[in-house]
Amino acid sequence: MSDPINVLLVDDNPLVLSSFRQYFSTTSDITVVADAANGREALAELALHDIDVVLADIHMPTMDGPTLLEHINELDSPPIFVAVTAFDSDRTMRRILRLGGAGYVLKSEKPQILIDAIRSATDGGMVVSAPAMRRLVTNLRVDQPQRRVDPIDEALKLQTLTNAEKNVLVLLCQGMSNSEMAEELAYSESTIKKYVSNIISQFGATSRLNLVVKVLNADY
Template identity: 35%
Template sequence: MSGPARTPVRVLVVDDDALVRAGLAMMLGGREDLTVVAEASDGAEVREALDRHVVDVVLMDLRMPRLDGVRATALVRARTDPPEVIALTTFDADAEVLGALRAGAAGFLLKDTPPARIVDAILRVAAGEPIVSPSVTRRLIDAAVDRSLVAGAAAERLAGLSDRERDVVRALGQGRSNAEIAAELHVSVATVKAHVSRVLEVVGLSNRTQVALLAHDAGLV
């Protein structure tokens, strides 16, 4: 007997280019594990779309005329029980990408990313997994930020953590999964999840990607 059917991941596509929206909707629409529930042509339309639809993942263009993707990402992530956000960009070293990650995006994709990788990224983000590698994180920070200006502030935010929680932060900065962190620290996955939740609460962030950035800012990685 087969198990119960899994609910498809519900996606909101946000882009000011109608052809890009149509292409993404067509690509994702033919899958059983994904469904595009809504589209928006600007960041200003995102709030209404989220009010009207249940969304798991937002594909967010960063450069839009009225409300850009960075500010729209911050608004999305400030909602109660917010959907995950994947930033869509043309240039992977753009400061706007780092801004979106700091605003709460779980990761980013180039607009010319192959369809299979876009699908994989959506499914991974919906499952709570990171899609930004540590090397990419470091390159983004080095390209857009004077590290000396942020290291002190980052270290101050981490000051309230225990040594074990700092170990978890360092591992998140290295792109480790919960299972990998559990194996490294010789604890259960449930314990790792508890540590991650505690870290998010103490530093006032909403997801693992933001913590990974903080780890890089503080020089832990």
Template identity: 40%
Template sequence: MTEAATHPIRVLLADDETMIRHGVRLILRHAEGIEVVAEAPDGRQAVDLAAAHHPDVVLLDIRMPVRDGLAAIAPLLALDPAPRVVMLTTFGDEENVVRALREGAAGFLLKDEGPQELIRAVRAAAAGDAVLSPGVTGAVIGRMLRGADPDPADGSGEDARIARLTAREREVLAMLGEGLSNQDIAVRLGIGTGTVKTHVGAILDKTGTASRVQAALLAHRTGLAG
């Protein structure tokens, strides 16, 4: 029996648009191993409901009344256990997405993504992957680069950090820069997802990056990802 069958991924959905919540709930309701445990129309209720229902993943709209999604990230991540927070966004909102990533969000998903992309994002977030919607990843990375994101590593140069990686790890790092999930990388390289996770862990360790998002930034700064 799979883990998903014994422990469904618990999702909390926070969006002030009723139709968005309804549509996402319908999609996730029919996804195996995923359960929507609560819905909230604003960030304050999202935090309260998360404390009560202990979701694994929170799908969080950025723009909401009472408390917006950005203000809800820190209190959500302060919960024990802390959920994985994925921001729901639209084209043109890259500045707020960058702020969300800096606050600790696991990634972002465009509201008009298809059903399979939504389901894949929830599963990826629950598995510890960063969720970076390919449609806007380039723009978000560009904003973070222009914002002079501080180098999280020690004083060694970025080229030296890349040189520590094996050829396969450099391939995986380039794909992180594209915003691909572990599953997508595994399919492209023809390897198992467990092997991808091992490579990602080695990349973070060898490059001194604290997250997949920081690793993606490194891939862009060093030219591994276009």
């Protein structure tokens, strides 16, 4: 059995910390080692514990999440950083991702999304909540230079995807979540997850976000 994933929770709301502890207590592979009320306290905890993942709020007094991430990046062996927030904004999301954050998750998400985000982050992936992902995809399209070919069409031609996987890729590039794709295509969520995993592998991507960026920013 592999070692548990050691997590540090960072949030200035005690109720949130308590709720998150409860979420992760239902798992056998994730352990909450410590918690902190702000970035400064988090840095002190990092000096005391062996932490794999920091799950941190963005808006906190004394030191906020993005500033904490900047300090974490200066450590010799920085833990993985996953941001969690109740106040979603494109500017903050882009800052977190630009600084190397492995996730950007809304507090309104179901507990399983947070659990999956921690697991995915330790596997080298990246998780972005569906609403934020949808906006990010839209921004990527807007930022594209005008082309004579559609990058998604070209990607579909270059990869040996099944028809079902092609349909999933198109919806992925629209920013849809697994549940939304399952409803749209009349598949189970487990089937959608399998297709997404296969597509990510074929494109040599590290996560669904990295896949979308690869497809939409590809130079064909």
